[in-house]
Each structure stands twice: as C-alpha cells, then as structure tokens.
Amino acid sequence: MAKEYIDFETLKYLLYDVHQLEEILQQDRFTDHDAASLDMFLDSVKEFSDRELFPYVKEMDEKPAYYKDGAVVVHEQVGVIMKKGGEMGLISGTFDYDAGGLQMPMMAYTASAFIQDAANNHLPGYVGLTLGAAELIVHFGSKELNxxxxxxxxxxxxxxxxxxxxPQAGSSLSDVVTKAVPTNNGHYKISGQKIFISGGDHQYADNFVHLVLARIExxxxxxxxxxxxxxxxxxPDGNGGLVPNDVTTVADFQKLGQRGYCTTHLGFGDAGDCQGWLVGEAHQxxxxxxxxxxxxRIAVGRGAAAIATAAYHASLQYAKERPQGRKLTSSGKKDLETGQTLIINHPDVRRMLLQQKVVSEGSLSLVLLASKYYDLKETLQDPSEKEKYALLLELIIPMVKTYPSEMGAQAVSNGLQVLGGYGFCTDFILQQYHRDIRIFPIYEGTTGIQSQDxxxxxxxxxxxKALELLTAEVMQTIQEASKYDDLRVYAGKLGEKLKLTQKVISFLVGFAQKGDYERFLSDATPFMEFFGNITMAWVWLDIAIHAKGALITGEKTHSEDFYESKIHAMKFFFKYELPKTIGLAEILMDEEVLTIAGEKELFI
Structure with missing residues (x-):
C-alpha cells in the first residue's frame, strides 16, 4: 500500500491560489466561514480519512458487501462513516443553517469529499447518496416530509x-413503469422494481429513505x-415508531470494482402495502x-479524479523505490558495471507518471472550477452574473463528469503498467484502482449520454450563449498567459485549438441545421474527447499562469520546485495530450458515415 494517497499541498494550491476560494467567501451566505476555519475542517477530514478510511480500502475489496436472508451485509467502516458523516457535517455541509447544515461553499465541500474519495472510494458514496436524497426533500418536499x-x-x-x-429501463427513463396509485389518505401505493441502487440497504442505518421515480396511474x-x-x-406509525413499508431487498449485485459499496435490487409493494409520498408537484x-x-455529476468527476490521484501516488511511490535496469550512457549503451537505477529514471516510466499527474491534477482543478461556478450561480445577486455562471456550469458539467472518468481510467492503467507484472497482482493496490474506476464512465449517465448532452x-x-461565455473565459486566460515570455507559445497553441473547435462545430452543426440529427450526434463521443481535451489545456494553462505569477512576484506560499512542477506538467499536457485533437478533428469532419444502421446489416 502507498504511504500517501493525495498531495494535500496541491489540493490547497488549486483551492486557494488557482480558484480563489476566499473570493467566494465574500458572498453573504458564507460570511461565517474564513480560510482558517475551512483549513481546520479539511485538516480534520484528512486526519479522519487517514485513520478510518484509507487503512480499509483493500480489506473492503477483499471482503465485499453481500446479500443474506433478505438484507445486505457491509463492512463495519460503513457504520463509522455514517456516524462520523453526521457528526462532522459530511452529509449536511452545504445545507442551509435552517435545515441543519453548515452553509459551506460547494468548493470546500468538494475538496473534503475528494480527500475521502482518494482515501477509500468504497465509503463516501454512502453519505453522498444520503446527502443527495435529503437535498431533494429539502428543495422540493413539503414541511411535513422535511x-x-x-x-x-x-x-x-x-x-x-x-x-x-x-430492469427493463436503464438510461431510458421514459420507459419507467414503477406505478403510484393515489389513495384517500394522502399517500400513494407504490409498486415496481428498481436496480443498481447504490447504498440501498445495510445494517448500519435504522431506516432508508428512497427517492423513487414512478408513474402515477x-x-x-x-x-x-x-x-x-x-x-x-x-x-412512521403515527405514534413515534416505525413499521415495515413493504420495501424488499431482492439482491446485491456482485461487481468488478467498488465491491465494498453495495448496489442493491429493491422491490416495492410486493405485498401490496408500500406507501409513498409525493415530492412537489405531480409529473415533475x-x-x-x-x-x-x-x-x-460533479461528485462522479470528483470520485474518478480521486481514484486517479490515489493510483498516481501509489505508482509514483513504487517508481521511487523499485530498482531495475540501468540508464543509457552517452554512447547509447548500458554500463553494466554500475548498479541498477530506480525505474523513475527511465524516460518511458516518467512519461507514464506525468500522464497520470496531468490527468489527476487537471481533473481535480476542473471539478473545483465546476464547484466554483455552482457557488457563484447560487449566491451572486446580479441576475446577469448568475445567468453567466449557470450557463458556464451547464456547459462544462458533461466534461466534468466524463473527462476524469474516461481519462482517469487510462491514467490508472498507466499506473498499473508502471508496476509491470506486480501491477497485475493483488499484493499491490493498482489492480484494485483499475477495477474501481471502471464504473465511473457509467455512473450518472454514461459517456455516450454525456456526449450527446x-x-x-x-x-x-x-x-x-454558453459556448460564447466559455470561449471568452479561455481567451482571457490566453491573454494572461501571453504576458509571460515562456508561456506565450502555449497560449498561441491554445488559440489555434479554439479556431479548430469553431471549424469542427460548424461542420457538425450543419447536419443539425439540415434536420439530420442522427448524423449530427453519431460522433458525439469523439467530440466529447476532442472538446474535453481542449478544455483541459485551458485548465492547465490557467494553473501554469498562477505558478508563473508566484515565481515572478516572489509572493510564494509554496516552494519554487512546487511551482515549476506545475509549469512542467502544463508543458507535458500541451506536448503529449493536446495534439490528439488533430486526429479527432479529422474523424469528426470526415464525410463518411459508418456507425448509423442502414437497410443492410453489415455486422457479420
């Protein structure tokens, strides 16, 4: 096991220096918070994660959740995170004071959840889903339900x-058939089945509050x-107690990864006595x-970024400790008289580690940016500014969910490769991270769905308008970077990619304008990869600008090496990742159609 699973210094650099959390704290909603108090909160979450989450990540994989006698049995640490999650505000952090929350900025809450995800990605979902369900009731439910x-x-x-x-309706929610029949007693009779319900049952909660989509008769x-x-x-039985509500745990799915995070199959109303209460208005x-x-979707991107981060630190530690082979001499030959060198000194290993670094740290920055947009749209008073950040958030959300998930899986695969044969062995954590992260491109809308969105x-x-606003943000970063001699060339490269983006979008939109929507969307996933890559180049250039500014002004809160490492990582992204957009653009603007089903079936 790695000794460390995140770089706490990088997390705080992105949170405070790059994304300026303290500016968010100026909003009226957050006046009770300051950088010092939030630092204490994050420190306490890190200490809790070090003690109660990280030491159990392998054990939870080896002793997965399972179904027995109509119930799901999970690891005892689920009980710890449910109890501590309530005490520490890990469930209620962003809620209003009136709802029992801490009125914490989403940025700070995201940072705290990222720490937990990186420590043990099997556990935070239990409190995260509870938060999401409670949030729906708080926002849309009656006072009685609240x-x-x-x-x-x-x-x-x-x-x-x-x-x-x-079972019969995966991502196609229009095909939901779970039924709700109104009664004269203010509730509905619910009947149907739901599958893939994360955290749907276990022994460490006295009750489960399911937020169920159903169709009123x-x-x-x-x-x-x-x-x-x-x-x-x-x-509730009306006398302060609880009675069974005809909700049955049918099974728990046994999975490739995240095996300690239960995923249940639930039955509602098998005995005809399942009661449900409408949230808000009917048909909404x-x-x-x-x-x-x-x-x-921010949470999914955050979780994937966290697993990629933990995998990066595990493989980096291994590369710093594993001697193998010898460095090439100036003659191009290995000097067998010298001792073995550590594998981190081999250029190809360094390339794989740097790929892990730019994906994991870039993904974290993107997730924090989305959280910042979320905070601004919720708290700003100026209607035009609220609309601006709401539109920016809507545009980047599909990428926030997808880039860390898809590229994070590639980064973890590189980490496994760094370990060579040991990466494929259960003695080391990389193989588990490889399995754990694979669900993230599927969670909360698959990559294909995000791409079409x-x-x-x-x-x-x-x-x-959203694209115009994002383009303006990118142009502002390009102008800032152009002020620095050694960043100007990268600003120019990103500017050229903006022009390429306009060309690709214009080509694709032409199909929509002609009413050929199937052709318009048939290559949506390659477009996601193309546009996400360019967006991440912007994210990395912004990180480098802040690092360069600190080095030049001397207003450093980190070491010189720290800042230079961020600029080096940006350069790596621009050399090894950004050029992939050229091939993707060629795919996207190719007239040939090969994936749309025609009259003649050619899968033979």
Whole structure:
C-alpha cells in the first residue's frame, strides 16, 4: 500500500491560489466561514480519512458487501462513516443553517469529499447518496416530509438513495413503469422494481429513505408523466415508531470494482402495502431529479479524479523505490558495471507518471472550477452574473463528469503498467484502482449520454450563449498567459485549438441545421474527447499562469520546485495530450458515415 494517497499541498494550491476560494467567501451566505476555519475542517477530514478510511480500502475489496436472508451485509467502516458523516457535517455541509447544515461553499465541500474519495472510494458514496436524497426533500418536499425525514438523514442515522433505474429501463427513463396509485389518505401505493441502487440497504442505518421515480396511474407517457416520491423502508406509525413499508431487498449485485459499496435490487409493494409520498408537484419528478444532477455529476468527476490521484501516488511511490535496469550512457549503451537505477529514471516510466499527474491534477482543478461556478450561480445577486455562471456550469458539467472518468481510467492503467507484472497482482493496490474506476464512465449517465448532452443540448442552448461565455473565459486566460515570455507559445497553441473547435462545430452543426440529427450526434463521443481535451489545456494553462505569477512576484506560499512542477506538467499536457485533437478533428469532419444502421446489416 502507498504511504500517501493525495498531495494535500496541491489540493490547497488549486483551492486557494488557482480558484480563489476566499473570493467566494465574500458572498453573504458564507460570511461565517474564513480560510482558517475551512483549513481546520479539511485538516480534520484528512486526519479522519487517514485513520478510518484509507487503512480499509483493500480489506473492503477483499471482503465485499453481500446479500443474506433478505438484507445486505457491509463492512463495519460503513457504520463509522455514517456516524462520523453526521457528526462532522459530511452529509449536511452545504445545507442551509435552517435545515441543519453548515452553509459551506460547494468548493470546500468538494475538496473534503475528494480527500475521502482518494482515501477509500468504497465509503463516501454512502453519505453522498444520503446527502443527495435529503437535498431533494429539502428543495422540493413539503414541511411535513422535511420534518419527518431530513433530520435523521443528515445525522447519519438513516440512509438515503435515489431510485431511477429499472430492469427493463436503464438510461431510458421514459420507459419507467414503477406505478403510484393515489389513495384517500394522502399517500400513494407504490409498486415496481428498481436496480443498481447504490447504498440501498445495510445494517448500519435504522431506516432508508428512497427517492423513487414512478408513474402515477393515468399519467402521460414518456418522461412528462414521471413523478418523484419519498418511499421509506420503514414508515412512521403515527405514534413515534416505525413499521415495515413493504420495501424488499431482492439482491446485491456482485461487481468488478467498488465491491465494498453495495448496489442493491429493491422491490416495492410486493405485498401490496408500500406507501409513498409525493415530492412537489405531480409529473415533475424528472425535472426535480435533474435539478440535483449537476451536483451528482460533479461528485462522479470528483470520485474518478480521486481514484486517479490515489493510483498516481501509489505508482509514483513504487517508481521511487523499485530498482531495475540501468540508464543509457552517452554512447547509447548500458554500463553494466554500475548498479541498477530506480525505474523513475527511465524516460518511458516518467512519461507514464506525468500522464497520470496531468490527468489527476487537471481533473481535480476542473471539478473545483465546476464547484466554483455552482457557488457563484447560487449566491451572486446580479441576475446577469448568475445567468453567466449557470450557463458556464451547464456547459462544462458533461466534461466534468466524463473527462476524469474516461481519462482517469487510462491514467490508472498507466499506473498499473508502471508496476509491470506486480501491477497485475493483488499484493499491490493498482489492480484494485483499475477495477474501481471502471464504473465511473457509467455512473450518472454514461459517456455516450454525456456526449450527446454536450453536443446536442449544451453547445446549442441559448443560441450558443454558453459556448460564447466559455470561449471568452479561455481567451482571457490566453491573454494572461501571453504576458509571460515562456508561456506565450502555449497560449498561441491554445488559440489555434479554439479556431479548430469553431471549424469542427460548424461542420457538425450543419447536419443539425439540415434536420439530420442522427448524423449530427453519431460522433458525439469523439467530440466529447476532442472538446474535453481542449478544455483541459485551458485548465492547465490557467494553473501554469498562477505558478508563473508566484515565481515572478516572489509572493510564494509554496516552494519554487512546487511551482515549476506545475509549469512542467502544463508543458507535458500541451506536448503529449493536446495534439490528439488533430486526429479527432479529422474523424469528426470526415464525410463518411459508418456507425448509423442502414437497410443492410453489415455486422457479420
């Protein structure tokens, strides 16, 4: 096991120096917080993660959650994080004071959750899903629902889930058939099944509050007829107690990775006595769920960035300790008289480690940027500024979810390669991270769905206003970088990529304008890779600008080597990652169509 799983110094550099958390703290909502108090909070989360999360990450993989006698059995550390999650504000951190929360900026909460994810990615989901379910009730539920359920959820005594997926309807939520029949008693009778329910059952919560998408009897077809219900595992009996609510744990899925994070199959109303309470208005369920989805997708990107980070530190430690081979001499031959060199001295190993570094640190910066946009759209008073950051957030969210997930998986694969044969062995953690991260491109909308959302909706919304705003942000960074002699060439490269982006988008939008939407979206995933890569080049150039500024002004809060390492990483990204967009642009602007099903089936 690695001795360390994150670089705490880099996390704080990105949080305070690059993304200027202290500017966010100027908003009225956050006046009770300052950098010192948030530092103490993050330090306490790191200490808790060091003690209660990180030491158990391998053990939770080796002793996974399992189903027995109608219930799911999980590792005892789930009980620890549920209890401590309530006590430390890990569930309620961003909630209003009135709801029992700490009114913490999303940026700070994201940083704290990133630490936990990197320490042990099997555990934070239990509190994260409880937070998400409670958030839906707080925002859209009645006072009675809030009073009945939220306090026990944010304390960690009760768990919470979101129940969308059904056996016959995966990502196609318009095909949801779970039924809700109204009664004269203010509740609905719920019947149906839900699958892939993260944290859906375990022995360390007294109750589970399921947020269930269902169709009220007689509701319109498709997504317009879906409503949202609170469906507890145990319902209040009216006398201060709880009684079973006909919610059955059918099974727990055994998975490739994240084996300590249970994933349940739930049945509702098998005995005809499952009661649910409508959240908000009828037929608005999907709208409510997706208003919360930005936070969920930030969380997915954060989790993937965290696993990639932990994998980077594990492989970096190995490379610094493992002697093998010898460095080449000036003659191009190995000097067998000298001793073995550490593998970190081999250029190809350094290339793989640097790829891990730019993906993991860049992904963290992107996730923190999204959290900053979230804070600004929620707290700014100027309507035009609120709209600006809301549009920027909507545009980058598909990339925030996808880039860390897809590229994080590649980065972890590189980490496994650094270890060579040992990377494939269970003695070392890399193989587990390789398995754990693979779910992240699937969570909360697959890469294909995110890609269609980016190209088909986000780029074109408000007549392209979000894209204009993001382009302006990138141009501002290019102008800042151009002030520094040794960053000017990278600013120029990014500027050329902006022109290429305009060319690619213009080509693709032409199909939409002709009504050929299938062709327009058929290469949405290569477009996601193309646009995400360029967005990350912007993120890295911004990191380098702040590092360069600190070196020149002498206003350093970190060592000179620290800042120079960030500039070096930016240069690596521009040399090894950004040029991939040339090939992707060629794919995207090729007239030939090969993936749209035609009259003749050619899969033979």
């Amino acid at each position: 009073d009945t359920y939220v306090p026990n959820m944010i304390s960690g005594d009760w768990g919470g889930t979101m129940c969308l997926t059904e 007689g509701a319109p077809a498709g997504t317009k007829g879906i409503s949202l219900f609170v469906v507890p595992k145990k319902r 369920g999907l709208k409510y769920m997706f208003l919360m989805m930005n936070g969920a 980016l190209l088909g909706r986000k780029l074109l919304m408000e007549n392209g």
